Amino acid sequence: MIPPIAGRFVAGETPATALEHTRRTNADGVKVILNLLGEHYDSREPADADATAYVDLLSDLGRTDLDACVSVKPSQIGLDIGEDVFRENLERITDAAAEHDEFVWVDMEDHDTTDATLSAYETFAEATGGNVGVCVQANLRRTRTDLERLVDVPGKVRLVKGAYDEPEDIAYTDKADVNESYRENLEFMFQEFDGGIAVGSHDPAMIQYATDLHDEYGTDFELQMLMGVREDAQRELAEDGYEVWQYAPYGGKWFSYFYRRIRERKENALFALRAIAGV
Numbered sequence: 150m151i152p153p154i155a156g157r158f159v160a161g162e163t164p165a166t167a168l169e170h171t172r173r174t175n176a177d178g179v180k181v182i183l184n185l186l187g188e189h190y191d192s193r194e195p196a197d198a199d200a201t202a203y204v205d206l207l208s209d210l211g212r213t214d215l216d217a218c219v220s221v222k223p224s225q226i227g228l229d230i231g232e233d234v235f236r237e238n239l240e241r242i243t244d245a246a247a248e249h250d251e252f253v254w255v256d257m258e259d260h261d262t263t264d265a266t267l268s269a270y271e272t273f274a275e276a277t278g279g280n281v282g283v284c285v286q287a288n289l290r291r292t293r294t295d296l297e298r299l300v301d302v303p304g305k306v307r308l309v310k311g312a313y314d315e316p317e318d319i320a321y322t323d324k325a326d327v328n329e330s331y332r333e334n335l336e337f338m339f340q341e342f343d344g345g346i347a348v349g350s351h352d353p354a355m356i357q358y359a360t361d362l363h364d365e366y367g368t369d370f371e372l373q374m375l376m377g378v379r380e381d382a383q384r385e386l387a388e389d390g391y392e393v394w395q396y397a398p399y400g401g402k403w404f405s406y407f408y409r410r411i412r413e414r415k416e417n418a419l420f421a422l423r424a425i426a427g428v
């Protein structure tokens with residue numbers, strides 16, 4: 150069982166707990182992106198099993214009135230084994246989503262996976278008429294060029310700062326440069342996209358910038374934040390009328406995800422220590 154301190158960041162270990170969390174979060178006006186924890190499988194069995202779990206989850210979602218979708222990691226459904234395995238499993242998932250009228254996001258992993266991920270996104274976004282989204286990372290120098298290529302693809306694009314340590318020749322490594330790239334790429338999206346923009350950030354400055362760009366260009370957008378991070382802001386923004394999605398991971402492989410969350414920010418580590426100490 151997940152200890153209560155990890156339960157701040159993870160929606161339980163089973164689809165049932167994830168759906169329960171979704172119902173509670175929806176009641177606050179916040180929609181939910183469900184991610185089954187798992188990545189970097191080097192054999193077919195777990196990759197196929199996680200793809201099947203997503204197919205089943207989409208079927209479960211189809212029987213509810215919940216505001217939810219799923220987000221999948223390429224290496225979770227076979228990219229480390231081969232691009233063909235990844236595409237085969239993604240097709241199973243996007244077919245199930247189409248059958249149940251649900252939406253599928255594809256997360257972006259390190260730079261070695263960018264080409265295969267974008268290419269699969271293009272294929273399945275076209276095939277489903279836009280029922281798929283992909284994540285792009287502001288820390289990668291290539292992202293502006295990638296966005297130019299994605300302008301006419303039906304579907305959604307989530308812009309994040311980037312969670313992977315990348316070499317300096319292909320990525321901005323200084324925080325200020327990443328922020329500047331985030332702003333430039335976001336402005337390009339508001340100028341050139343017809344909609345389908347997802348702002349994947351907790352940064353109040355980036356969220357304010359997105360609302361300013363919306364006022365200037367009128368393009369529709371949504372905000373996305375992680376479960377357990379600035380949840381008050383998530384609820385307040387939803388109350389103010391913004392479309393807010395919470396990315397909520399679930400599943401048995403919760404420990405490394407929880408550990409990453411508490412390491413990345415002093416406040417999260419203090420929260421964990423306080424919970425352990427019972428103060």
Ligand code: FAD
Pocket residue numbers: 255256257258284286309310311312313349350351352353355373374375378379395396414416417
């Ligand atoms: P940061 O630069 O980390 O922080 C900026 C400011 O935001 C802080 O100064 C503070 O004011 C506020 N803030 C940030 N965190 C907190 C906190 N815990 N509590 C209070 N205030 C805080 N990365 C990928 O590489 N691939 C993906 O597919 C991907 N998907 C994502 C999906 C979603 C929905 C989100 C939210 C992030 C995703 N990321 C992904 C992670 C992303 O790349 C960043 O690593 C992560 O979001 C941290 O950057 P940030 O923009 O939130 O702000």
